[in-house]
Amino acid sequence: xxxxxxxxxxxxxxxxxxxxxxxxxxxxxxxxxxxxxxxxxxxxxxxxxxxxxxxxxxxxxxxxxxxxxxxxxxxxxxxxxxxxxxxxxxxxxxxxxxxxxxxxxxxxxxxxxxxxxxxxxxxxxxxxxxxxxxxxxxxxxxxxxxxxxxxxxxxxxxxxxxxxxxxxxx
Amino acid sequence: xxxxxxxxxxxxxxxxxxxxxxxxxxxxxxxxxxxxxxxxxxxxxxxxxxxxxxxxxxxxxxxxxxxxxxxxxxxxxxxxxxxxxxxxxxxxxxxxxxxx
Amino acid sequence: xxxxxxxxxxxxxxxxxxxxxxxxxxxxxxxxxxxxxxxxxxxxxxxxxxxxxxxxxxxxxxxxxxxxxxxxxxxxxxxxxxxxxxxxxxxxxxxxxxxxxxxxxxxxxxxxxxxxxxxxxxxxxxxxxxxxxxxxxxxxxxxxxxxxxxxxxxxxxxxxxxxxxxxxxxxxxxxxxxxxxxxxxxxxxxxxxxxxxxxxxxxxxxxxxxxxxxxxxxxxxxxxxxxxxxxxxxxxxxxxxxxxxxxxxxxxxxxxxxxxxxxxxxxxxxxxxxxxxxxxxxxxxxxxxxxxxxxxxxxxxxxxxxxxxxxxxxxxxxxxxxxxxxxxxxxxxxxxxxxxxxxxxxxxxxxxxx
Numbered sequence: 360x361x362x363x364x365x366x367x368x369x370x371x372x373x374x375x376x377x378x379x380x381x382x383x384x385x386x387x388x389x390x391x392x393x394x395x396x397x398x399x400x401x402x403x404x405x406x407x408x409x410x411x412x413x414x415x416x417x418x419x420x421x422x423x424x425x426x427x428x429x430x431x432x433x434x435x436x437x438x439x440x441x442x443x444x445x446x447x448x449x450x451x452x453x454x455x456x457x458x459x460x461x462x463x464x465x466x467x468x469x470x471x472x473x474x475x476x477x478x479x480x481x482x483x484x485x486x487x488x489x490x491x492x493x494x495x496x497x498x499x500x501x502x503x504x505x506x507x508x509x510x511x512x513x514x515x516x517x518x519x520x521x522x523x524x525x526x527x528x529x
Numbered sequence: 530x531x532x533x534x535x536x537x538x539x540x541x542x543x544x545x546x547x548x549x550x551x552x553x554x555x556x557x558x559x560x561x562x563x564x565x566x567x568x569x570x571x572x573x574x575x576x577x578x579x580x581x582x583x584x585x586x587x588x589x590x591x592x593x594x595x596x597x598x599x600x601x602x603x604x605x606x607x608x609x610x611x612x613x614x615x616x617x618x619x620x621x622x623x624x625x626x627x628x629x
Numbered sequence: 630x631x632x633x634x635x636x637x638x639x640x641x642x643x644x645x646x647x648x649x650x651x652x653x654x655x656x657x658x659x660x661x662x663x664x665x666x667x668x669x670x671x672x673x674x675x676x677x678x679x680x681x682x683x684x685x686x687x688x689x690x691x692x693x694x695x696x697x698x699x700x701x702x703x704x705x706x707x708x709x710x711x712x713x714x715x716x717x718x719x720x721x722x723x724x725x726x727x728x729x730x731x732x733x734x735x736x737x738x739x740x741x742x743x744x745x746x747x748x749x750x751x752x753x754x755x756x757x758x759x760x761x762x763x764x765x766x767x768x769x770x771x772x773x774x775x776x777x778x779x780x781x782x783x784x785x786x787x788x789x790x791x792x793x794x795x796x797x798x799x800x801x802x803x804x805x806x807x808x809x810x811x812x813x814x815x816x817x818x819x820x821x822x823x824x825x826x827x828x829x830x831x832x833x834x835x836x837x838x839x840x841x842x843x844x845x846x847x848x849x850x851x852x853x854x855x856x857x858x859x860x861x862x863x864x865x866x867x868x869x870x871x872x873x874x875x876x877x878x879x880x881x882x883x884x885x886x887x888x889x890x891x892x893x894x895x896x897x898x899x900x901x902x903x904x905x906x907x908x909x910x911x912x913x914x915x916x917x918x919x920x921x922x923x924x925x926x927x928x929x930x931x932x933x934x935x936x937x938x939x940x941x942x943x944x945x946x947x948x949x950x951x952x953x954x955x956x957x958x959x960x961x962x963x964x965x966x967x968x969x970x971x972x973x974x975x976x977x978x979x980x981x982x983x
Contacts, residue, residue, distance in 0.1 A: 484585075
């Protein structure tokens with residue numbers, strides 16, 4: 360009973376916050392609601408025994424990506440943007456598309472059958488601590504993708520600098 | 530014990546709200562946030578699947594998604610700044626011309 | 630600790646609901662104790678700072694309120710409480726109200742994972758160190774949002790400066806602690822302290838001197854202290870991001886900043902200076918020292934680091950903004966990365982030493 364109650368709280372709040380994020384006129388308010396949303400999603404991850412991912416969720420998403428959004432929103436002075444209409448004229452079409460896709464996915468979920476279970480049981484993760492278990496998989500089985508991820512980040516750093524830099528007058 | 534379906538449905542709902550926001554808003558920053566919302570919906574599904582199937586590979590995937598989201602946000606926001614400098618708007622409909 | 634309290638209060642009850650209720654009560658009591666004591670320490674940290682700074686500048690500091698000025702923090706607090714609460718006309722009100730709360734709450738939440746002495750910690754979680762990073766990055770929101778919502782040029786500039794500064798130095802801070810994580814093999818702060826006690830030198834500051842150096846400097850920048858206090862540089866930006874705040878909201882920023890300092894000092898003390906333990910070679914020579922309670926060692930280390938903060942403040946001039954950024958990105962981050970590589974190699978090849 361108690362776990363279901365917890366899940367119900369998280370599900371309602373996460374859905375509500377997601378709707379708030381996409382309907383706010385002022386992007387700064389959207390960012391603030393998104394901060395709250397990330398905390399709730401991190402809470403959900405804790406609930407699923409993924410403590411390291413929960414911490415990463417708060418540090419990377421809330422602490423880095425969202426601050427970047429905030430920074431850009433503040434850099435661009437958006438006073439006149441607030442006068443523009445909120446949605447495009449054809450928003451019912453968007454709603455129909457999204458609702459239709461949701462209906463399809465929910466129907467597909469019903470017919471989901473579980474694959475055979477892996478070796479990382481809850482007890483195993485509790486004994487080895489989640490960080491260690493995750494690290495062992497990441498640095499053995501997924502070492503090459505990990506290296507590629509670092510390359511992606513390098514490309515992103517260089518790309519962001521090149522794009523955002525003003526041309527030097529000389 | 531909360532059934533797996535509930536988590537998957539929650540992930541789908543968050544994803545679809547992101548889709549709706551992306552299709553209907555024309556403020557490019559909100560559109561970007563909708564994309565982040567979609568990624569988060571996928572992450573919720575992956576983590577819950579990983580928990581219920583007792584397999585850490587789903588969480589590794591989440592790890593990579595977060596990495597790519599960070600890279601995407603950095604590049605995307607740099608593009609937004611460059612656009613804003615040239616057009617002084619972040620309304621995507623006003624950026625429809627191709628000539629530089 | 631919990632078991633003792635459990636048996637003391639629970640009187641051997643076996644009903645799971647009652648047991649859970651007692652657990653909740655114990656946690657609440659612990660939180661109340663920790664917050665009350667931490668805020669008392671924060672209040673006296675301001676007094677300590679004024680006294681130390683005064684002595685360094687050949688003054689004597691506060692003396693009027695109470696014996697040798699000991700009640701000065703309370704007088705300041707009462708004064709701030711009764712000040713008029715001014716809100717700028719064009720402020721974004723909800724965010725203006727919310728941002729000091731975010732700042733202060735993020736600082737206070739960090740207290741939850743700090744072990745003050747053996748076994749006394751509110752939440753003994755496995756990702757304690759990551760939790761501290763997360764909370765310190767949330768604190769940045771309070772600063773940025775307060776700068777934006779006050780609708781004032783000074784506040785806005787302060788907020789922007791602070792955002793970029795905190796983000797940049799967070800990287801250096803995180804990387805500098807990776808060496809400690811590698812050596813201790815854990816992210817749990819209690820485990821890190823225990824690992825240091827097992828280690829021959831008793832403190833990680835000796836093998837991790839590079840990490841220690843980077844962390845101390847990054848901690849100064851993270852808490853917006855001199856010589857990196859550009860977000861609130863009084864000679865340029867009046868008071869930076871909290872220019873428009875007054876009364877109790879100002880007090881929350883003030884308390885949050887000092888709580889942040891207390892937390893940074895505690896992290897230094899736990900991760901580099903051995904927390905509540907003292908090195909074994911010291912207790913081998915002077916065995917009676919092992920009877921001193923752990924909390925005393927912990928507090929002594931925390932106050933030593935706090936004293937270092939004040940010492941730096943009254944010694945160094947403020948850096949220019951581009952200098953601040955180049956120190957962060959071109960000196961501290963490469964040093965921290967180098968430290969990680971060295972520590973990793975040492976851990977892999979010299980298992981006996983580490």
